[in-house]
Amino acid sequence: MLEKVTRLFGQVDMTEGKPWEKIVAFTVPMLIGNVAQQLYNTVDSIVVGKYVGDNALAAVGSASPIFNLLLVLFVGISMGAGIMVSQYYGSRDRENLSKTIGSSITLTGAASALLMIVGTVAIRPLLVLLKTPDSIIDWCTSYLLILLWGVAGLAYYNILCGILRGLGDSLSALIYLLVATVLNIGLDIWFVAGLGMGVAGVALATVIAQLVSAVLCMLKLRKMTELFDLKAQYLKPDGKNILTVIRLGLPSGLTQAIFSLAMVVVQSLTNSFGEMIIAANVIIMRVDGFAMMPNFSFGTAMTTYAGQNVGAKQYDRVKQGAKQGTLIAVGTSAAITALILLFGPYLMGIFTNTRELAVLSADMMKILAVGYIAMAVTQSLSGVMRGAGDTLTPMWISLMTTVVVRVPLAYGLVYLTKTPELPQGRYESLWISVLVSWVLGALITFVFYRLGRWKKKAL
Numbered sequence: 001m002l003e004k005v006t007r008l009f010g011q012v013d014m015t016e017g018k019p020w021e022k023i024v025a026f027t028v029p030m031l032i033g034n035v036a037q038q039l040y041n042t043v044d045s046i047v048v049g050k051y052v053g054d055n056a057l058a059a060v061g062s063a064s065p066i067f068n069l070l071l072v073l074f075v076g077i078s079m080g081a082g083i084m085v086s087q088y089y090g091s092r093d094r095e096n097l098s099k100t101i102g103s104s105i106t107l108t109g110a111a112s113a114l115l116m117i118v119g120t121v122a123i124r125p126l127l128v129l130l131k132t133p134d135s136i137i138d139w140c141t142s143y144l145l146i147l148l149w150g151v152a153g154l155a156y157y158n159i160l161c162g163i164l165r166g167l168g169d170s171l172s173a174l175i176y177l178l179v180a181t182v183l184n185i186g187l188d189i190w191f192v193a194g195l196g197m198g199v200a201g202v203a204l205a206t207v208i209a210q211l212v213s214a215v216l217c218m219l220k221l222r223k224m225t226e227l228f229d230l231k232a233q234y235l236k237p238d239g240k241n242i243l244t245v246i247r248l249g250l251p252s253g254l255t256q257a258i259f260s261l262a263m264v265v266v267q268s269l270t271n272s273f274g275e276m277i278i279a280a281n282v283i284i285m286r287v288d289g290f291a292m293m294p295n296f297s298f299g300t301a302m303t304t305y306a307g308q309n310v311g312a313k314q315y316d317r318v319k320q321g322a323k324q325g326t327l328i329a330v331g332t333s334a335a336i337t338a339l340i341l342l343f344g345p346y347l348m349g350i351f352t353n354t355r356e357l358a359v360l361s362a363d364m365m366k367i368l369a370v371g372y373i374a375m376a377v378t379q380s381l382s383g384v385m386r387g388a389g390d391t392l393t394p395m396w397i398s399l400m401t402t403v404v405v406r407v408p409l410a411y412g413l414v415y416l417t418k419t420p421e422l423p424q425g426r427y428e429s430l431w432i433s434v435l436v437s438w439v440l441g442a443l444i445t446f447v448f449y450r451l452g453r454w455k456k457k458a459l
Contacts, residue, residue, distance in 0.1 A: 013168055014305045015090055015312040019321035020328060027294075027301040029174035030165070034293040036174075036181045047188045052198050066126065067147055070119060072253040073111050074155045077104060078162035080249025083387060084241070085166030086304045090311025094228055096241075101163055101221070102234030103241040108159045112152040119148040139199040146200055150207030153214045160217035165304055167227060172220050176213040184209035251395035252386070262402050266410055266430070273427045276357060281430070283348050283361040284368070291336050291372055298329040299379030306387025315455060322384045322449070329376040337369045367431040374442035381449040389457035397444050406437035 014022045081104040088097035123144050127137055147154070157180070161173040184205050191201030222230055270281050302325050309318045340347070344362030352358055382394035413429035448454075 014308045014321070015314060015317070019305070019317065020324040023298070023301050023305055023321060023325040024328065026165075026168065026170050026304060027297050029170040030300055031293060031297040033170075033174040033177045034297055035290070036177055038289055038293070039181065043185050043188060047192050047202065052192065066123075067144055069257060070115060070148075071154070072257045073115065074108070074158055075256050076249030076251075076253030077107060077111065077155075077245060078159050078249065079252040079386070079391070080104075080245035080247070081159060082162040082166040082303065083248050083307050083389060083391070084244060085163050086168075086307025086387060087311035087389070089167050089227065090308035091313075093311075098228040098230070098234045099238050099241050100245070101228055101230065102236070103238045104159055104163065104245060105156075106235050106237050107242050107245060108155050109152070112155045115151055115155075116148055119151075120145060123148065143199045143203045146203035146207060150204075150211065153207055153211030156214035157210045157217060160214060160221060163221065164217065165300065166307065167224065168304065168308065169220075170301075172217070176216045176220075179216065180209040180213040183212060248389060248391050251391040255395045255398045258399055259402055262407050266407060269410055269414065270430060273424055273430075276360065277427050277430075279352070279357055280361040280364060283352065283357070284365055284431075287340075287347055287361075287365060288368070291340065292375065294332045294336065295329060295372065295375045295379040298325060298332075298376065299383040301325065302380050302383030303387040306384040308387075310388045310455075318384065318388070322381065326377060326380040329380045330373055333372040333376040337372055340365055340369045340372075364428070364431050367428065367435055368438075371435045371438035374438045377442040378438070378445045381445045385449060385454040385457075388454040390454035393448050393454065394445070397441055397448065401437040401441040401444070405440060406433050409433040409436060 014026070081100065084100045085097060088100060124137075124141050127140050127144075157176070161176070164170070164173050187205035187208060188202055191197045191205050195201065197204065270278060302322065305321050305325065306318050309315075309321065344365050345358050348358040348361040348365070349355075352361075378397075382397070385391075385393055410430055410433035413432060414425035417426040417429060418424070
């Protein structure tokens with residue numbers, strides 16, 4: 001049975017065979033992994049909220065966005081390394097593949113050390129600058145410091161998983177994520193409920209789980225000697241490879257950073273509508289996290305697919321896979337949209353016992369529902385362009401639709417809908433602005449994909 005699963009979902013060479021079969025075989029393990037990752041984060045919150053209290057839960061919630069912002073550099077390294085690995089794997093360029101993997105490992109170590117030093121000094125002043133309440137600032141500080149001291153494990157896990165996916169192996173990345181998830185849950189309960197370590201226990205559990213997964217990834221890579229060499233000579237910094245990793249990955253990192261900042265700006269507008277709308281937004285974001293998973297998974301799969309086939313100079317096959325992969329992604333999102341429209345109140349009812357809140361959340365989710373189909377197009381075709389080496393175009397599209405369209409549109413619609421009866425404006429404006437930005441992003445992405453400039457970006 002295990003042999004059949006490994007053969008079906010194991011390392012995928014996307015340069016041959018039916019494109020749609022290769023894309024699906026690569027996507028399924030990632031999708032399962034994304035669900036596990038979502039559960040991973042949810043359990044952290046449940047354990048600390050139940051065994052420590054609301055303030056501890058608030059501390060973890062307040063600290064997490066800051067830590068995610070600090071990880072932007074590693075998001076960029078992972079994306080850049082994954083693109084280069086997939087292209088050199090597709091072209092069977094063993095030498096450059098070995099140099100890229102070695103340089104990425106070295107670059108990750110240097111970046112981890114830098115973040116550990118700078119973060120340790122800056123984290124407390126940053127929390128003060130953000131006006132973190134005195135009641136939770138000590139918990140926030142200890143939580144972030146532990147994560148920063150153990151950031152190497154987290155960084156290496158993400159970068160090495162990106163390399164494995166670039167080589168077509170999404171199954172190993174899934175297995176190691178599941179190991180991390182189970183280990184993290186067990187350590188959470190032991191450290192927090194058993195040993196009474198509080199918020200620090202949650203952070204320590206995360207660090208240990210990620211470190212174990214990173215070691216497993218490294219052991220897996222060391223065994224893949226038929227594809228590349230992992231020797232000391234390739235771990236020496238290679239300026240050309242490092243610059244290329246940064247050039248390809250930096251746009252994705254910047255996109256993530258600016259997107260996070262834009263979310264903070266919109267959150268302040270959400271807060272102006274009161275507790276009911278804030279609570280509805282929290283529920284919607286939780287459901288959204290699961291609804292978006294197929295789109296992000298297909299997007300990553302298309303990056304690897306395009307990278308391998310561009311490396312092999314099979315551009316007709318890239319187009320064929322882009323069409324088939326996008327159609328499958330759209331079909332999957334359409335099914336999710338139907339479920340949201342049919343069972344919205346019941347889905348929202350999982351998160352609250354208040355009927356009014358569940359209905360309100362479901363009504364707002366209906367506004368977003370069709371947008372998931374648009375995002376399927378955006379993620380799939382952006383994945384193709386990134387895999388080909390064009391990471392700037394998806395970055396500019398994402399920044400324009402988020403910063404130039406979504407944020408001003410949200411504030412503008414709220415202002416235009418203000419009346420004596422609704423002095424704050426209509427809260428539906430918040431989600432209408434998201435829908436418009438998603439649909440516009442899909443249209444622009446499709447146009448730039450059709451223009452075909454991404455074909456000239458191969459390494």
